[in-house]
Amino acid sequence: MNAHVVADGSAPTAAPPVVRRGGPSLLAVVSLVGVTAIWGGTFVVVKDVTREASPMDFLAVRFLIAAGVLAVSRPRLLRKLSRRHLRHGALLGLVLGLGYIAQTYGQQYTSASMSGFITGLSVVLTPVLAGVLLRHRIGAATWAAVVIATAGLGVLSLRGFTIGPGEGLTVLCALFLALHIVGLSEWSAPGDAHVLTVVQLGVVGVLCLALGAPDGIVLPAGRGFWIPVIGLAVLATAVAYLVQTWAQARVPAAVAAVTLTMEPVFAGLFGVLVDHDELTIRVIAGMVLVIGAMYLAEFRCGKEVPDG
Numbered sequence: 654m655n656a657h658v659v660a661d662g663s664a665p666t667a668a669p670p671v672v673r674r675g676g677p678s679l680l681a682v683v684s685l686v687g688v689t690a691i692w693g694g695t696f697v698v699v700k701d702v703t704r705e706a707s708p709m710d711f712l713a714v715r716f717l718i719a720a721g722v723l724a725v726s727r728p729r730l731l732r733k734l735s736r737r738h739l740r741h742g743a744l745l746g747l748v749l750g751l752g753y754i755a756q757t758y759g760q761q762y763t764s765a766s767m768s769g770f771i772t773g774l775s776v777v778l779t780p781v782l783a784g785v786l787l788r789h790r791i792g793a794a795t796w797a798a799v800v801i802a803t804a805g806l807g808v809l810s811l812r813g814f815t816i817g818p819g820e821g822l823t824v825l826c827a828l829f830l831a832l833h834i835v836g837l838s839e840w841s842a843p844g845d846a847h848v849l850t851v852v853q854l855g856v857v858g859v860l861c862l863a864l865g866a867p868d869g870i871v872l873p874a875g876r877g878f879w880i881p882v883i884g885l886a887v888l889a890t891a892v893a894y895l896v897q898t899w900a901q902a903r904v905p906a907a908v909a910a911v912t913l914t915m916e917p918v919f920a921g922l923f924g925v926l927v928d929h930d931e932l933t934i935r936v937i938a939g940m941v942l943v944i945g946a947m948y949l950a951e952f953r954c955g956k957e958v959p960d961g
Contacts, residue, residue, distance in 0.1 A: 681900035685912040686947070688893045688900075693919025695889045697927065698881050705873045708757040709865030714872060714882060716750075716858030719890035723851045730847045741840040742852025745833055750857035752829035754864065755822045762819025769917050771823040773806040778831035779910035787839060795907045798949040802914045805942030808935055831910065837898060838906035846899035854894060914943050 703711055724731060760768050777799055783789040841849055862870070872878070901909050918940045925932045 678900075678903040681903035682908070682912055682947075684896050684900045685904070685909060686915055688896050689913055689915040690919045691889050691893050692916045693921075694923045695885060696920050696923070698885060702878060702881055702885070705878050706871065707865060707868070709754075709861050710870050710872055711882070712753055712757070713858050713861035713865055713870070715886045715890055716854050716861065718883065718886035719894070720851050720855035720858055722887055722891045723847060723854065723895065727847055731851070733845070733848050734852075738845065738848050738852055741836070742849050743856050745836050745840070745849070746853040746856025747860065748829045748832045748836065749853060750860040752826045752833060753857065754861070755826035755829060759819045759822030759826060762817060763823060768819070768823050769920070770806050771820060772827050772830065773914055773917060774803065774824070775827040775831040775834065776802045776806075776910040776914050778828055779834050780907040782831050782835045783838075783906045786835065789905070789907075791907065794949060798911045798946045799907070801942055801949065802911050802946035805939045805944075805946060806914060806917060808939035808942060834901070834910050834913070835906045837901040838904070838909060841898050841902040843899075843902050846895055846902065850891075850895045850898045853898070854890060911949075912947050915947060918943050 699711075706714075756768065756772060759771075763771075780789075780791045780795055780799060784791050897909075904912075921936050921940060925936075
């Protein structure tokens with residue numbers, strides 16, 4: 654049901670639906686798994702970088718560099734930029750930026766494990782929002798995958814549960830991320846991924862820049878800051894969000910949400926391999942549940958989603 658984009662900037666017209674033949678595309682799901690692998694490997698890097706710069710300053714620079722890299726890499730594609738691209742990209746960038754901001758401030762009042770679990774609850778909110786906002790029918794296999802993925806996130810992340818300001822902010826983060834997933838699946842169309850991604854990332858960068866400006870933008874000058882920031886901007890932001898936007902033109906929102914829960918699985922694996930975290934039975938069980946949910950989402954949920 655994704656809408657085609659008016660490429661010439663003319664007034665919006667009724668758009669034909671994008672047909673997803675044969676349910677979710679395996680290549681798109683594999684691509685989303687690759688994105689989660691990249692994101693899962695960035696936790697340690699982000700933690701180190703934000704010790705040298707405020708979160709808003711870091712996010713502004715990260716997303717503005719990413720938008721600039723994509724814009725410069727294929728400038729001719731920007732000629733396709735239309736009012737519909739701007740409208741959809743701005744809305745997607747706004748909810749994505751608000752998600753990052755809510756998570757960043759929430760992490761100051763809650764543990765990393767709790768933040769990871771609650772953020773992952775976007776997998777629950779995504780099919781709910783798709784059903785309410787877009788009237789998508791959610792089948793039994795989809796809900797089973799959502800429940801299994803949520804259980805896996807809980808096993809991976811939780812060591813107790815409390816409710817406070819940090820948890821409340823992180824719930825908002827999960828809500829915004831779910832809205833982003835639903836909107837991206839609805840508005841992204843084959844061939845428009847590059848343009849839509851540039852607008853999204855630019856809006857996030859400008860939003861964070863505006864929020865950080867009152868305190869002044871202060872950035873370290875050393876290579877120890879800029880090398881990882883540029884790496885994060887290019888690989889974990891420009892490339893990752895471009896791939897996500899491309900993939901979500903080809904899979905339903907609920908399937909994308911379940912697949913994206915692979916991020917904490919890769920974070921756990923990198924924690925074992927790089928930070929020498931202990932590989933416990935609990936961690937293994939959580940990983941197995943999330944991987945099982947992703948398998949169910951790809952090979953069963955897609956059969957419930959009618960084309961278009």
